[in-house]
Amino acid sequence: MNKIKFFVKTIITITVVVSLSMLLHKVSANSIPAITAGTSGLPKTDVVDISSNNGEVSINDFQKMRNYGIKGVVVKLTEEKTYRNPYAAKQIANARAAGMVVGAYHYSWYTTTASANAEAKYFTDYASSLNLPKDTLMVNDLEDTYTKQNNVTANAIAFNAQVKAAGYSNTVIYTYPSYVNETKLDFSYIGTNRVWMAQYPYAPSANDLWNTIYGMWQWNSNTSFPGVEGTFDVTVDYKNLLVPKTQTNSTDGTYFETVNGKVYYYENGTQYINRFYSNWGKMY
Template identity: 50%
Template sequence: MNVKNTLLTLTAASMFGLVTEVSHQVVAHADSVAAVTAGQAGVPRIDVVDVSSYQGYLTAQDYVTMKNAGVRGIIVKLTEGSTYVNKYAQAQIANAKAAGLQVSAYHYADYTNPSTAQAEANHFADVAQQYGFKSSDLLIDDLEDGVTVSGNVSQNAKAFNDQLQSRGFANTTLYTYISYKNSNSLDTSFVGGDSKVWIAQYPYTPSSDSLWNTGFGMWQWSSNVSFNGISGRFDVSIDYTGMASRQLTAAEALQNAIQIKQESGYLYDGSDQNGGYRWYESGQLYTGFRYYMGTYYWFVNGVRQNAGWRQAWGMTYYTDNNGRAVQGTQVIDGRAYNFGTDGTYYERDLSGYIYDGSSQNGGYRWYANNQLFTGFQYYMGTYYWFVNGVRQNAGWRQAWGYTYYTDQNGRAVQGYQFIDGRGYNFGTNGTYYLR
């Protein structure tokens, strides 16, 4: 959320696995943070977007676009330290409100002791009052900068919060990230405990099936999200408690329902699956394949389905754990299948020496018409003998009414060969059989 300082990136192993925890700085769009597009299937819900001077001027229509993607709240950076003011803040606030979004504000903290914390709180309060924030509006202390770890972090943060409340702002909280909170033993009781705290922690692969930090009020899960039609990347959060995102009024919900009845596509309707999105065709929940975000997804009553076999257009398809139709050679339940590489995605005949991850021959087996093959196949300049797709090495073979022998490398032999102390003639004309 801030572009002032060098990117602070901390990587830590948590109970959830290896994650990257990054500051609110916009330069946190590091390669380690997965790029996400709003409306993308399988990611956590996007309730709240935070903006700073990095995003610059955003129109009311930009915020409407966000709202149509499910966003319900905007958090604007107002101030930093004791003098800085975001020059775009006034327009960002006005246009977000014009779009019907709840608007909150945050201050990027530089304080190192109670006295400087109080000074920064006064600066934040002055600008918040100037821009029309009321006592009930959410004001947030963004506590993440490395300079703030001097002294007693909890005491300094409490001094900031107490001063903000003394200025008449009753709805206050903290933003921080997991490693900062843990390494500084940050006490959050003065804002009502962790259930009131906005926490940041970025999974390498964010998933709606694996929501983190549910004990906190709000979780910022990415700093690398784009919205179709809006330039730039955004920090986004799922708001577990509604602390920064308002619920739709009955009139707004009705208007959304009317709009959905007229539209087609992957639309936000607040459902309890796939982050609130379902696929509509002319207002009707759709069952079948639809092309979206570079591939085909399978929907049942509008809900995206994950791994499974699909029948459509007289063909057979398979969608993976992310719901995407697969291509190429795929191993499913221990067996290989061919779905082509020409953008058609359907299953077709599988023949040849195919990598299917088996435990023999480096993971390769021979398939013929989708079945594991037993017998001779010509490959790499000679014949090899396969049993249930597995290449066999030294041994006698019977095929086509003749006798053959394969060597230690599985290759059918030619010419005069001594096997177990006896000579044999396999010819030299490319026929390989014993004579």
């Protein structure tokens, strides 16, 4: 998702400002290791999140990601009340065609309960126009410095309530530890199982998992998948918030999965919901 920004304030000279900015950028980039999916000994790669920066992302690309464990994709839909991801419809369609479970996120800028309500409505309006089902995982991406207000919890509560009022009950909040520490963001309104925490260890390891008290942990933002252009944020889904709880595969690539009590059946790139099919000699 949108990464933590660095701000340098100085009154010395423009040259010093530029030099400091370049140094901070270099330190930031070096602090997040470049990861290649499939490398042994790493945390799971259950989920990726994408935005317009990733372009359309083809069905073939998503299928390659599936080979490395990716089962869910969270697509950026909106930001503030002025931006809609123009690739969202195609990204969603391609992810589904590759057999992925799709969620959506909004990058928040709100500073009051009124603006939180307005941004949440902007988010759900676009989700509805894209025909996203009401059980779609809907994420409040709360990380921007601009949002760090004394009333940050009240604003987050208002955003969450408005999303649910639009019929989208499957809500999650995304943030990072220093944001929580600085703002005293309180998760009691949504529960720790509904928190998606971003924190990037310099040496990630499957034997040293972080943030296990939360629903999901985004553990790297610089992961490449062989054969796929660009790098991606990767997440382990501890509480199965997005990835299927049950999945059965056949030899011909047709499969079904159960998520939040609904049966999703995939055949030839088409997703069917709560319908019964005779396949492999059995009824599902």
